[in-house]
Amino acid sequence: MSAKLNIVMAQLNLKVGDIDGNTHRVIESAEQARDQHQADMVVFPELTLCGYPPEDLLLRPSMVLRIEQAVSKLAAVKGIDLVMGLPAMGAHGLENQAVVLRDGQVVARYAKQHLPNYQVFDEKRYFIPGQKPCIFECKGVKLALTVCEDLWYQSPAKQALEAGADLILSLNASPFHKDKQSIRYETIRSRCHETGLPVLYVNLFGGQDELVFDGGSFAMNSNGQVAVRADYFTEGLYTACFDTSVKAFDQEIVPELPSLHERVYKALVTGVRDYVNKNGFKGVVLGLSGGIDSALTLAIANDALGAERVQAVMMPFRYTSNMSLEDAQEEADILGVDYSVMPIEPMFDAFMGTLSAQFENTHKDTTEENLQSRCRGVMLMAISNKKGYMVLTTGNKSEMAVGYATLYGDMCGGYNALKDVPKTLVFALSEYRNTLGYVIPQRVIDRPPSAELAPDQVDEDSLPPYDDLDRIIEMYVEEDKSAEAIIESGFDRETVYRVLRLIDINEFKRRQAVVGVRITPRGFGRDRRYPITNGWHLGI
Template identity: 45%
Template sequence: MRIALAQLNPTIGDIRGNVAKIREAMARARGRGAGLIVFPELAVTGYPPRDLLCRQDFLERVERALAGDIAPLSKGLPILIGAPVKGTGVPSGGSDTAAAFLFNAALLYAGGKLFYRQDKSLLPNYDVFDESRYFKPAEHREAVTFNGLRLGLTICEDIWNDKDYWNRQLYEVDPVEELVAGETALLINISASPYHYGKIGLRVDMLRSLARKYHRPIIYVNQVGGNDELIFDGTSLAVDAAGNVVGLAASFAEDLLVLEVGRMGAGGPLSLVAVKDGRAGLPHEDISYVYRALVLGIADYLRKTGFQKALVGLSGGIDSSVTAALAAAALGPENVLGVSMPSRYSSPGSRTDARILAENLGIAFREIPIEGMFSAYLAAMNAGGPPRGDLAEENIQARIRGNILMFISNREGYLTLTTGNKSEMAVGYCTLYGDMSGGLAVLADVPKVMVYELARYINREREIIPHSVLVKPPSAELKPGQVDQDSLPPYEVLDAILQAYIEEEKGAAEIAARGFDPELVREVIRKVDRAEYKRRQAAPGLRVTSKAFGTGRRMPIAWRAG
């Protein structure tokens, strides 16, 4: 039998549009002789639907799509697909009042009818996940015989609980262990696994380990695309019983991977072979994956929110340069506008670098000096007295620029992209209602050191970002001679401390034990904690590390260590 892995990019809530994608993928799979097509987790709704799952009208639309579209489509080709499904039962609190529950289900349709349903057992409730808010875990796990094969159906987190791989069992139940005990011949996992740098390598290694442990082949189908701050890489794959990757779908793009399933001798394990265009081997994850993730995240965020063009404030610095280059790659240069807004403190080099960058990218460019507006503010706020050169005067320049960008956004229909990086956002080195103004924070989860890596990758074939941008000291240019290192430690040091505190969740003593100055560590942590109120008001940021600000790190604003 041939099995098609349909790696799709759904739009959350667009059930009609998602069904159209499903129908198109099925036509392609039939053309390649597939006898079963497998779609990702919650493919009908897109993942994560969040509180749309609390709306009855939304759930009714899902039910109508399953009954009126998906089931009839299975007359021509059996379908395994993810969707939320209503169930009934008694609440766990002990009440005898009947209540409706939702299940995150894998639904196998054949011949126009539901052939089998397996609900998700392990509901992640950490980082960006809160599935226990919406779903009830599966009450049973059983293999199903389909077309002569014993299939073990799992959904995303269900395969992330191998005590031998993690050296501990994360959940009491291990669905894979139970399914293999039920004489499963082929494990299938439908997933919506969001990307962060290093995630693909971890996922592939874990799947290979599972296949070798149970001597069973595994088919893994992942969602692709950007949905709000989350980016899904796809990278669907097939692993044989020996742990070899025998088929690999594209990363950060829709794809259809077709596998030939056979038997290796009488009573032997199943064999999997990719048909035609399937890649094999291991993906090599490097900075290009972060670049592709951000490009996809920008493109999908604008497309799915109804925008077609983006606006970037160009300071002549590294962050705005990288943001503009990513936007041009995501949307096409013709859909990107760069705006330079020099003040009395802007260096001639920065003004030149902004203009050259725009020319190299082929994006539209405007220069709108802010000196007149800045002088008017100073005169008004200082009651005619001399400038004080304080933080308020520094920040008003950023706020003037933010207002200019939002004026253009409102009048001309651009989405403003903010340019602050994770290092700055972490310690509050950003201005509310100034450089934080916009609809999407492209680099909000990219540490400063990684921003430079991205810049070098962007320049891999020719100089797009001027060399001077990469070598000059970073500066906000809000006062004479200002550089970032006046207020911050070197970014190599800062980023290492931030990674330990934010991503690894280490305390001050543990971080200092790595060789950092204890007082510096305490100061960085203090700045991170105090800046929470700013981050709460920031634009959504694209997630590319294992712990991003936002839904994955829900810290209080008003708190103190005691």
């Protein structure tokens, strides 16, 4: 009969900076893993105790002191190995470490060797890289510690092999984007094939500002097959049973990867839920326009928080169609959220009256359109301030890209579910959400999008068709393609120059935009750092 090493993957939703709370979660999870899962070892995500990414909290000298206090509290947990991540001082500076705590003693300590400093990551700002592998033993099995980025390179796994490891543990805080999980599998599979070693990969779950960590922790055998996989978008303790004689994980039934739309939708729901709850808001309030962006945002808010924590407000003006009024009402009714209608005519007129002297001898332009949007923004913010409800903004990535949004108007708010969702994907996600239960009136999906800020206005009066627009945005923003390369791919020069110019000149709006869920490899957050003052554009 072969001996088993029971390892629990603790896929937790931790909170950045909340060292006390995270420590409590570690203790609770370790005891549960030991007592209910008969685990020999519990493995937590990267930087378990301070959460990820802690950003400049890592520059505070009190960080390492608080972490040391937390570790001494954890000494109370006996009878199980705790494998966790934390920042700690090494010989040359701060390190991103993985440590093993056994009956109150640190029996192994490893420093992350590859520090990501691209996209949303800034780890070279904070950490000194480690140089060496670290092996520890449990039930006769030799385990190597690695942290996240390490396994995206060959050397740390190779070092582990050379140091005699039977199994590689990988502590991760790997943020979601739509193609991420297949990339993770491929990457870890390469390490398995190169070394002939199995890998246990533990990921974080939960939302942290613009990032969502999707979980999906897994144990992969040396042949590259996934033996155990945790669920996506949920917390939990998942046991992987390692057979010490054959040095492989027992194979379990692994569910299929959820569809792209399900993954993205769940990421949006997770982002909203965690931002609202971790920041202590009672609920959210949002403006319903009768359009598809606010309809989808309402569904996400409802799924994240429950109808009783969501308030919807329709703020019509003279250009609002009856169809919009009817559809907004229907959306609220279907979900059963608090709903009210508050026309903005009186404030709009009051502003225009006072501004008339300033506006003498000028023509109507986007100023009046922005004013409508700003009256709505101020209304929502007043409700937010009075009730402790956070305003959820409803703009999408296509709008954020080309500046088709009003600063201090529809951009008012605390969080933006659709910030990184192109309009074409907004449509697809709405269809997807309706397959789970009809919540978005079909007419809202079918009608041509309109901001309704002028008579008979539709978006495609001022913008190229969304199919084209989204593809151009993707090529320019996410793929760093030049104007010429985009034109060569089949778009006309004038359209490309116009869109690129709009993207370039609207950085000032994006810089003041709220944070929102990142679902692509490059969102408009920490992963796109552009100057506002910028003479890059070639002109036409």
